[in-house]
Amino acid sequence: MPKPATRPLVYVADEPAPADAHAISPARIRQAARRHPGVFSRVRIVHGPDPKALAEAEIVLGVSFNAATLRQDAPKLRWIQSLNAGVEKLAPKLDRSFKLTNASGLHGPKGGEYGLAAMLLLNHAVQRFVGSQRRRAWEPVFTTPIEGKTVVIAGAGALGQAVALQAKRHRMTTIGINTSGRKAPGFDRVVKARDMAKVLPKADFLVVTLPITPGTENLIDRKAIGLLPDHCGIVNLGRAKVMDYDAMVERLRAGTLAGALLDVFSPEPLPADSPLWDVPNLIVSPHAGVDDGSVYVERGLDIFAANLKRYLAGRKLDNLVDLDKGY
Amino acid sequence: MPKPATRPLVYVADEPAPADAHAISPARIRQAARRHPGVFSRVRIVHGPDPKALAEAEIVLGVSFNAATLRQDAPKLRWIQSLNAGVEKLAPKLDRSFKLTNASGLHGPKGGEYGLAAMLLLNHAVQRFVGSQRRRAWEPVFTTPIEGKTVVIAGAGALGQAVALQAKRHRMTTIGINTSGRKAPGFDRVVKARDMAKVLPKADFLVVTLPITPGTENLIDRKAIGLLPDHCGIVNLGRAKVMDYDAMVERLRAGTLAGALLDVFSPEPLPADSPLWDVPNLIVSPHAGVDDGSVYVERGLDIFAANLKRYLAGRKLDNLVDLDKGY
Numbered sequence: 001m002p003k004p005a006t007r008p009l010v011y012v013a014d015e016p017a018p019a020d021a022h023a024i025s026p027a028r029i030r031q032a033a034r035r036h037p038g039v040f041s042r043v044r045i046v047h048g049p050d051p052k053a054l055a056e057a058e059i060v061l062g063v064s065f066n067a068a069t070l071r072q073d074a075p076k077l078r079w080i081q082s083l084n085a086g087v088e089k090l091a092p093k094l095d096r097s098f099k100l101t102n103a104s105g106l107h108g109p110k111g112g113e114y115g116l117a118a119m120l121l122l123n124h125a126v127q128r129f130v131g132s133q134r135r136r137a138w139e140p141v142f143t144t145p146i147e148g149k150t151v152v153i154a155g156a157g158a159l160g161q162a163v164a165l166q167a168k169r170h171r172m173t174t175i176g177i178n179t180s181g182r183k184a185p186g187f188d189r190v191v192k193a194r195d196m197a198k199v200l201p202k203a204d205f206l207v208v209t210l211p212i213t214p215g216t217e218n219l220i221d222r223k224a225i226g227l228l229p230d231h232c233g234i235v236n237l238g239r240a241k242v243m244d245y246d247a248m249v250e251r252l253r254a255g256t257l258a259g260a261l262l263d264v265f266s267p268e269p270l271p272a273d274s275p276l277w278d279v280p281n282l283i284v285s286p287h288a289g290v291d292d293g294s295v296y297v298e299r300g301l302d303i304f305a306a307n308l309k310r311y312l313a314g315r316k317l318d319n320l321v322d323l324d325k326g327y
Numbered sequence: 328m329p330k331p332a333t334r335p336l337v338y339v340a341d342e343p344a345p346a347d348a349h350a351i352s353p354a355r356i357r358q359a360a361r362r363h364p365g366v367f368s369r370v371r372i373v374h375g376p377d378p379k380a381l382a383e384a385e386i387v388l389g390v391s392f393n394a395a396t397l398r399q400d401a402p403k404l405r406w407i408q409s410l411n412a413g414v415e416k417l418a419p420k421l422d423r424s425f426k427l428t429n430a431s432g433l434h435g436p437k438g439g440e441y442g443l444a445a446m447l448l449l450n451h452a453v454q455r456f457v458g459s460q461r462r463r464a465w466e467p468v469f470t471t472p473i474e475g476k477t478v479v480i481a482g483a484g485a486l487g488q489a490v491a492l493q494a495k496r497h498r499m500t501t502i503g504i505n506t507s508g509r510k511a512p513g514f515d516r517v518v519k520a521r522d523m524a525k526v527l528p529k530a531d532f533l534v535v536t537l538p539i540t541p542g543t544e545n546l547i548d549r550k551a552i553g554l555l556p557d558h559c560g561i562v563n564l565g566r567a568k569v570m571d572y573d574a575m576v577e578r579l580r581a582g583t584l585a586g587a588l589l590d591v592f593s594p595e596p597l598p599a600d601s602p603l604w605d606v607p608n609l610i611v612s613p614h615a616g617v618d619d620g621s622v623y624v625e626r627g628l629d630i631f632a633a634n635l636k637r638y639l640a641g642r643k644l645d646n647l648v649d650l651d652k653g654y
Contacts, residue, residue, distance in 0.1 A: 021469040109472045113497075117447035124444050125615065130457045133611045136604045138596035140613040142348040142620030145436045169496050170440075269465035277463045283453065284460045286467040293469030 112162030122233030439489030449560030
């Protein structure tokens with residue numbers, strides 16, 4: 001990579017201002033600068049909207065810009081740091097001359113816990129109790145501990161690993177599914193996606209943490225869902241289009257799955273007239289499962305600071321996205 | 328204790344037959360006999376109802392009898408083994424010449440997990456999501472990990488310890504409340520009940536595992552509930568009358584508590600016209616939180632077998648209940 005300019009301009013593309021939990025505010029950047037001394041002082045930072053500043057920017061932090069015209073709007077731009085882990089909407093539209101880095105790993109601590117929470121509540125029939133509660137019906141279900149049960153995690157990246165590590169705290173068996181079949185931390189074994197039919201019948205729980213890419217769209221299809229045992233509980237923290245929700249809903253309605261907690265939908269927000277709101281034993285979680293309310297942006301800025309240090313030293317960036325693969 | 332009769336008669340008081348998960352069936356006793364060779368062969372076992380056998384019984388296993396007339400109905404009876412942990416309905420009615428043992432400890436593995444599951448779901452706002460879902464409303468809440476948060480556990484007995492040990496797996500701070508203030512496994516500290524006002528304001532979660540006794544009735548009263556912080560989540564796995572539910576419900580309706588998962592009510596089943604079914608951020612769990620569906624009776628019979636061995640050897644029984652204290 002060519003040498004960066006002296007005090008390159010970082011354009012913060014964060015408008016219109018999102019909910020406070022996700023705002024890359026000047027105050028948060030000042031705090032990050034204190035956590036990472038000697039890094040932020042080497043760049044100039046301008047908060048958008050400011051088309052003139054964008055035209056001078058070498059680095060963009062955030063994703064509030066017109067991706068289709070960005071090459072023209074920001075002729076000096078080299079690097080975009082997103083604070084999202086999934087960049088499926090952005091990557092296909094970007095000029096191939098840009099480097100895009102994502103915030104993979106940011107969701108680990110909260111997301112891993114949320115995955116465990118979802119499995120535990122499904123294991124202990126809480127999805128049934130909230131359904132009974134709607135009908136004011138006292139319908140006990142006596143369950144067994146989660147210890148020793150098996151979770152199949154589709155996606156063995158940072159989020160999948162965080163869920164697996166939480167599952168290991170409770171002595172579960174963890175089986176990962178990824179493209180390569182390569183072993184990953186927290187997993188007892190990892191199988192290639194094309195071999196998933198071998199492990200899905202063993203799943204007491206299926207947790208999906210996959211991004212949406214051309215390779216993962218509808219990967220958990222009707223056939224895959226048909227292989228899950230009747231007592232299986234499903235959790236989706238990845239992206240909705242990775243799974244065939246229609247096939248899953250048919251089994252939930254038939255009572256041949258234990259339940260599901262879905263955190264992702266297509267489209268979002270889930271429309272008020274969607275049939276998904278009323279499916280038995282399905283809990284609708286409003287895409288809040290993996291973002292940490294207090295430290296989301298802080299962690300994201302830590303990832304940015306580490307990458308900025310690399311950038312200024314002319315080193316390879318972390319979390320670099322393959323713009324063609326989309327992750 | 329005087330020497331037991333040669334092959335004393337054990338009367339199984341388990342009628343009318345409860346739900347299968349709780350039945351002390353002949354098949355389960357045969358399995359227990361295989362798990363504990365040389366113990367059950369030294370007694371005669373008769374399943375009730377059988378008034379003649381009851382009149383000859385030295386030992387009663389189970390709680391299906393008329394406690395008020397038991398001294399007359401079973402003149403040779405010395406020892407009653409209950410498979411419940413809470414014996415508040417039985418103990419006050421029993422003749423003081425009987426020895427009563429309970430199944431304290433039986434609920435540990437499942438109950439500890441259920442307590443953790445309840446804390447995790449309250450921590451991650453699932454009680455709010457299921458309320459939003461009823462209204463088909465997309466209302467995300469971004470939460471923070473449970474690691475490092477504080478749980479106050481009222482009751483530091485077997486169930487309380489099981490919850491504390493699960494909480495320590497997630498690096499929570501665990502504070503117990505009991506009568507003596509004596510330290511117990513899993514707890515960072517234990518305070519006396521009369522000092523609980525010092526620790527309740529620190530509670531990110533309050534988990535109640537207390538039995539109901541003259542000493543615990545309304546122990547968590549209106550004043551105690553008033554000391555909990557606004558973000559606190561409440562879990563009750565013990566007995567309903569230990570807490571002032573009215574005071575808790577007022578705070579839930581006012582939005583000044585994060586939520587509650589209650590597994591115990593008075594009376595049970597919770598009547599269909601109870602206002603508790605519709606309290607915001609309250610999850611009604613139908614007294615299913617601590618009983619293990621697959622091994623409840625098996626574990627109970629293991630406790631009985633160990634005690635039976637002690638009885639036949641003339642040794643002191645485990646899990647002996649103080650009939651005046653009620654636990």
